[in-house]
Amino acid sequence: MKVLAVFSGGMDSATLVWKLLAEGHDVSLVSFDYGQRHRRELQSAAAVAVQLGLEHQIIDLTGLRPLLKGSALTDASVDVPHGHYESDTMKATVVPNRNAIMISIAWGMAVAENMDAVALGIHAGDHAIYPDCRPEFHKAIEVALQLGTDRLGMKLFAPFIRMTKTDIAKLGGALGVRYDLTWTCYEGGEAHCGKCGACQERQEAFRDSGVADVTEYAA
């Protein structure tokens, strides 16, 4: 199948890409620049694409930045919370409706190129904080986009939606994912901070899965 993967440059979507390739799909990648503080992830995304020799487009959505106010990921006046990934303080990292926006654009691109599916790496660890990572959202948006484009057979793959990040790391370890090329940290630095909720979750996933953590941490 021809599959367009929404690719952030992080662990989850990198594992998704390796999985799709292992399954024999014809994969291309799309990333989104929505003014995120951690734009460093886009460099990681590009590095992975080059490593794998895949087509990769970065879509400029910076026009949305002033509108998605109040999220620590896009609003410089809001601090990135340090604490556990699933805690309430991480709600500051919600960008309202981010996944629906990114999925809708990717779906339009996939339709224009006569592709068979869009894939994304949302997983069970995100369910508590991000409503747009939950199975009921996934099913509903897939149906809406099928109807909206008259492509009832087109698919929205989300193979990790009932897996934890530790499960994903385990799978990625087996697939040989180049985690050294990926980026997780929500802070804007040049190395992973090791303190933000996203970094803590990354560390936890490597530790619990038994996969070596080759990340360079600033702390």
Next chain:
Amino acid sequence: MKVLAVFSGGMDSATLVWKLLAEGHDVSLVSFDYGQRHRRELQSAAAVAVQLGLEHQIIDLTGLRPLLKGSALTDASVDVPHGHYESDTMKATVVPNRNAIMISIAWGMAVAENMDAVALGIHAGDHAIYPDCRPEFHKAIEVALQLGTDRLGMKLFAPFIRMTKTDIAKLGGALGVRYDLTWTCYEGGEAHCGKCGACQERQEAFRDSGVADVTEYAA
């Protein structure tokens, strides 16, 4: 209610705005610059916003232009079809998944501003050609966005979804919509061409509704 209206600068969404105001809603407007050939409509949208004293934002989505290939609305290598609006040739004006993209962004903005609803002017005359103007799409995307943002009570208004453009013109005539400020033509000119499918549909709606057509046509 606080309502964000997706506003193209055309007849349908202008009538929508007048209707929402007549019903007492607190209305603000959003338009999208997606590299459409008929960017002239954005000037019309701005003129209507000034006329009504409403907040109006134009979101820059021109980063999407090269990706939504093959539509006469965005791809300079495809001619705008001249013919009846509901005919097969008008399929060249489909921008894949355009409404899902615009609705998703507007919904995210509305959530960020704690608004109660997003409104759009899709109508029955569009159903044949544009799958993303049909009632089943409307219902499905509303549910998906409610789930994706944990706003189960938020609404996606589409009050014209079972009305024809002639019905809309009739309503607009009664509401005193300033149709002279609106823009319909798909060609990129400074006056309405009077020949493209969109212009033909505009003329038909005025004629059949008995509302005076004050449009300046080039032909």
